[in-house]
Amino acid sequence: MKFLLIEDNVDLAAALCNRMRMDGHVVDHASTIEDGHAYLATTDYDLLLLDIMLPDGDGRDFLKSHRAAQNQIPVIVLTARSEVSDRISLLDLGADDYLTKPFDHAELQARCRAVLRRRSGAAQTILQHGDVALDPLASRLTIGARDISLRNRELRLLELFMNAPGQVFSKGKLVDRLFSYDDDVTENAIEVYVARLRKHLEDSSLSITTLRGLGYRLDGA
Structure with missing residues (x-):
């Protein structure tokens, strides 16, 4: 999967990018809303990870314009705000999920998987064509009775x-x-x-x- 991370905290961004790449994902990092829009204008992504407090604006405004443009790329918001009203506001603006900072990377992984499953319209993630079956989230390929390492x-x-x-x-x-x-x-x-x-x-x-x-x-x- 290809992710776009929009986060201005350099240390957090580096840690998230490294962990997600270790998980097998391709990740681009933008530190501002302007850069985020530039990345989205030039390539396709499977998922956006969006911080709220950014140096050139509010991530909620980015989310609002993202949805107003009929962009269906799912968004997980990374926020330091834990109030129920804030979380409700984010979901109403079009966020698919949110995580309150600080968070465990394993939870981020699980939420990414859940959002991507919902995007596909089913809990079943296995791709099956003929005798070839691929489970991308489990990194497992089988051809007939054979397990293939990729x-x-x-x-x-x-x-x-x-x-x-x-x-x-x-x-x-x-x-x-x-x-x-x-x-x-x-x-x-x-x-x-x-x-x-x-x-x-x-x-x-x-x-x-x-x-x-x-x-x-x-x-x-």
Whole structure:
């Protein structure tokens, strides 16, 4: 999954980014509302983590404009305010969930999983196509009776394909989804990950097709 963290506390932001990357997520960090809008204008995210007190404004105003623009990306608010009225206000503005600072990272992980499940419209998170089953949240791939071990970006790439079988993904789009702005990569990295996935999918009902000049597509689903 690709997350955007909007948080001005440098130490907290660094700790959250490190932990979420260890969990296998791609994370971009913005320290201001202005930067947050800039990130959202240039890439797609699965989840936003939003602080309230930011140097150039109130995160609630950001949340309000985010929802007014019909942006459906789920938002978890990180707030130091614990009053019931504040929490109700955040939910009414369009937050999908909130966490009161300080919080345990394990709880943040659990709330992220819950919000992402709700976004998919079901508690069941396993992606199943033919004899291939992928549980992205548990990082588990099975092909028939075989359990397959995947590296993180291989797993996230397969998740993208299995969420949209038949859709063509350009190399640029895949780079955007698999890497953060801070990563120094080229589109050639995608060829490496696709090649690895193809080896894993040998003798399965799925295959990854190359469309010259366009990108890649998952077939056989």
